[in-house]
Amino acid sequence: MAMILSYVEPPEDVLAYMKEHCDVRLARPRKEKELFYNYLKEADGLYGAMLKIDDDLLDHAPHLKVVSNVSVGYDNFDMEAITNRGIMATHTPTVLIDAMADSMIGMMIATAKRMSELDRYVKEGHWKKPLTSDMFGMDVTGKTLGIIGMGRIGEEVARRASVGFRMNVLYHNRHRKPEAEKTTGAVYADRDELLETSDVVMVLTPLTESTRGMIGAEEFKQMKERAIFINGGRGPVVVEEDLVQALEKGQIQAAAVDVYDKEPVDSDHPLLKMDNVLTLPHSGTATVETRHAMYQDAAEQCVAGVLGQEPKHVIKR
């Protein structure tokens, strides 16, 4: 019987589904290192999220047919190492789109309206008189949203923003998307135009060699002084130090961050000390329904892969 090694704990029903088709072993690569590597020697499928899958790991996995990520992002995969060995890589691009788009809109509204700051203001007992203008936020309705990396998730953000909030939506990718322009109302812009004219700049690219560090000091300088910056893609797409400096210098108004260079983020990270920064714990898809759907989707693909069938979302290089 084919064996899947899971390094995450899937919901019970998902685990039961996998067990109907395969032998399933659970082991954590750090906490149960020896056990993990023992199972890896025999594994046909590897199931989980965030673990670096590279030559070092694959050298211990001679039978592996499929690596299944419980996420859409796959920057933890060394795709060359994986495909050179004839292993399939899969991910979960469809089931999380709405949850993630909702989170991006939520981050935009919460930051523009200074909601976490005001929440603390009330809870800490400072609300003794009507709010003064120094505590006011910014409207988003009718403003300009710039999306860098308008893919599956970005398109849903664009749709929500243009229909729901009557925002002018600009986007920048390496390639134009004429169909998506028609269905979402988003307008293509070059990077400079997007950075210079957007009231809210949102980053939703994957982490790749071409996006690493793509938003840094120069890009923050180009943004409006009242701009809100939101990173929902991956931490290293943004030069974190430059974001901190841009906020300290008042080059931008505020930020919302769901992803960091190092996760979990250190508790003394400067971003965590700033009132005008909403800091979330990589929780863009963290709803009961969506996380369950991601686990199930990745499980179905892992099972298909080890049984010699074609999984739904094989990552093409």
Ligand SMILES: NC(=O)C1=CN([C@@H]2O[C@H](COP(=O)(O)OP(=O)(O)OC[C@H]3O[C@@H](n4cnc5c(N)ncnc54)[C@H](OP(=O)(O)O)[C@@H]3O)[C@@H](O)[C@H]2O)C=CC1
């Ligand atoms: N915070 C969270 O919890 C979550 C984060 N994510 C992150 O969001 C990312 C996006 O997901 P998804 O929308 O499904 O991905 P897609 O692949 O559908 O979209 C990514 C978009 O980025 C664009 N892009 C890629 N490279 C560049 C570049 N160098 N410059 C400009 N644009 C670029 C691509 O267009 P083109 O190729 O034309 O450039 C594409 O339109 C994931 O890879 C993941 O990192 C996803 C889910 C949850």
Ligand SMILES: O=CC(=O)O
């Ligand atoms: O970060 C989450 C993902 O699905 O990618």
